[in-house]
Amino acid sequence: MNFFQIISEIEKVDPEVYDRLDSRRSIFKHMTGLGQKLTAAAVPLALGAIFNKAYAQTPVGATVNDVLNFALSLEYLESYFYNAGQASTTLQSGLSATNKAALELIRIDEANHVTFLRGVLGTAAIAAPTTATFDFTGGKGSAGGPFADVFTNPATYLAVAQSLEDTGVRAYKGGAALLMSNKTVLTAALNIHSVEARHASRLRAMRRAGPNNNAASQGVPVAPYNAAPKSWISGTDNGGASPTQTAPIYGAGNNTNAPTNVTFDAESNTTQGGTNLTGLPNTTGLSAAAFAVAITEAFDEALDVTTVKTIARTFVVNGSTFLA
């Protein structure tokens, strides 16, 4: 019996056989239990059971598409934001050469994320929003919201950018729990979310060093981190760049309908998997309080879809159903 030969034969008529088998990994676990008792005569029967289960799997379901369209909506929000920033000469003139280049790199990444997700979703992708869908001043269409100078003042622009990227990281993390059934899609989502975290790290460095600094990473963070944050989220960062609007980005989410073993805790959370990590061996030489802060920095928390939509709609005009 050559198991791989069988798979190889099936692959000739069904190139996705590996995916089918792979995403039904529980059946392999089931096989393990059989392993020791399995006689040679029983092997074909057991393999038959594997394939029956694999092919009973439904294709990429509505839930996966919903999560991907949610991610696509957020990527549109980010992509349009960076496009508008790039188009503002006033804004660009207040940025150092390195920071301009960094923002251009981020802009291209976000545009690529839109393209990538549209490609994965195919005809299931939502329609592209118009630029009139968004009001990045937070004015819901008045263009005179709390971030009124977002496209003329580099400090405001970077504050909104950091807020969007930190939201994106938490949103993908929350969405990941809903994509566990499709490993290929999940891996892509995790890769994108890792890139969002790199963006967030860079934007935070730019904020603490100043928009016109050419060596952005060398600024010094200043507690409580609203204006000069660390590259990682420390506690709740005191509510972020503009607490009235941004505190929910770092706060707790809504655990209603959360997947099993998933909770949407605030970024200041120190309890992971039911264990309070402040009890871990502390070899850092830090005080207990400082060690607790380090624990909050060491984990980026997830956020639920509903809370993320509420945050993101800060930048959607009244009357639009985008991200509703």
Add this chain to the structure above:
Amino acid sequence: MSDHSHLPAWREQSLGRRLFLQVSAASAASAALVVAGCDTSSTPTPTVDTNQILLPQGNQGMLYYAYLLSLAKSTTYQKVVDSPPGDLPAAERAIFADMRDHEVVHRETLKYLIDPTRAKALFPSDFAFILTRFTLTSRAGVLAAALQLEDLAAAAYPVIVPFFTTSNSYARTLLLKMSTVQARHAATVRDLLTPGSFADSTVVNSTGQLITKTPTEVLAALAPFLAPYVLSITCPDTNPSTDPGLCTANG
């Protein structure tokens, strides 16, 4: 799975020849191959060598793997914090102190996940991450070392998270929460070395996705730092040719 059956032995003994042979025998069994779903060519070749360490299969092995990454980084950054090079500015020393703190938290969290009793040694007593290959006496050397380790860890995490089975979803969630902190570290270190390189084309591809590394690639990169021990991991369920899995890279 076989990791459950051999794990008590793994924990209770130093990883000597006898245990390794047990582990090798288990993974060589055809039943285990069916379970692993691996191409035969990617199965580690059993070698009679007391310094061979085969990480357990499944969830537990991935926790060991993540532990190894945090051990590498915490060891390196502790050295930087203890003896910072003279040309490393105060602001950057603070960054290394923060990263040391995070890696200690990750290391101890992973150790706890692997063995909640914290009583067992995860590796042989003389197993260590060797720093002599790094030049930790200059800013350039420190940043080069950090760049290598952070890029490795950031590229490693997105690959292993999807392979966690639901039987240990807490651990999977924790790795997910750690993964973006690795990315934040990597971007910071890259920018310290070369401003603007936080997400350049060596780490992010043309579709905006992170360029990941498989455990095989990561362990190969770490190998010189782990001598005389040689670590390997058994790829779990994946198709080497089409899957973004543990056995092959996805770009």
